[in-house]
Amino acid sequence: xxxxxxxxxxxxxxxxxxxxxxxxxxxxxxxxxxxxxxxxxxxxxxxxxxxxxxxxxxxxxxxxxxxxxxxxxxxxxxxxxxxxxxxxxxxxxxxxxxxxxxxxxxxxxxxxxxxxxxxxxxxxxxxxxxxxxxxxxxxxxxxxxxxxxxxxxxxxxxxxxxxxxxxxxxxxxxxx
Numbered sequence: 001x002x003x004x005x006x007x008x009x010x011x012x013x014x015x016x017x018x019x020x021x022x023x024x025x026x027x028x029x030x031x032x033x034x035x036x037x038x039x040x041x042x043x044x045x046x047x048x049x050x051x052x053x054x055x056x057x058x059x060x061x062x063x064x065x066x067x068x069x070x071x072x073x074x075x076x077x078x079x080x081x082x083x084x085x086x087x088x089x090x091x092x093x094x095x096x097x098x099x100x101x102x103x104x105x106x107x108x109x110x111x112x113x114x115x116x117x118x119x120x121x122x123x124x125x126x127x128x129x130x131x132x133x134x135x136x137x138x139x140x141x142x143x144x145x146x147x148x149x150x151x152x153x154x155x156x157x158x159x160x161x162x163x164x165x166x167x168x169x170x171x172x173x174x175x176x
Contacts, residue, residue: 003027003062006071007034007100007132009054010079011087015159016057018146019078019166024175025065030058031138031145034100035130043139049092056100058135066173072113075099077169078162081117082124088158097125100132 005028010016013031020029033041036052046053061071079087081097099114101107110129118125141148146159167174 001062002064003060004068005058005060006068006106007056007058007135008075009035009056009096009098009100010075010081010127011055011095011097012090012154012158013055013057013138013142014145014155015078015087015162016059016075017142017144018155018159018163019074020057020059020071021144021147022163022166022175023061023066023071023074023170023173025063025173026059026061026071028058028060029144030060030135031142032056032058032135033094033138034133034135035096035098039134039136041136043142046094047092049094051094053094053136054096054098055094055138056098056135068109069113070170070173072099072109073116074166074170076113076117076120076125076127078166080121081114081127082121084126097127099127099129100135101129102132 033053035054038051041051099110
């Protein structure tokens, strides 16, 4: 089995984590922080917006079960990539839309996905495509947050609709 891992940031990592976990072929989703200049950041530090880090997820998947393009198109389906440094009420650079690549092949895939998103969203996509630096795992309580806290207000109001959208738009890739 060949696996790939993409590091993506599109607002609160709880939403991306929850949405990717419903997809067949996704073997792991880790919430974390990347893109900044602070070593071993905490959630509280990232929330200040002063670390430079974005809330991100590392999505590990088997491209034989779910194509890379689908993983990337899901990313652009579950957040609004036209919002600079925010997603809805979550405001700050830590909520920016970003894709962090490991090599030139990933960079090209990410650029192609962003081009598709330009058409899906009628332009104005501000998603940055940046080399991946160190990815720091978020604290344990952030991992699989939606499953652990399904009745929490943010999960009900923000994450659940995104999971529903993925379930509706990508039915052929859902876990059975």
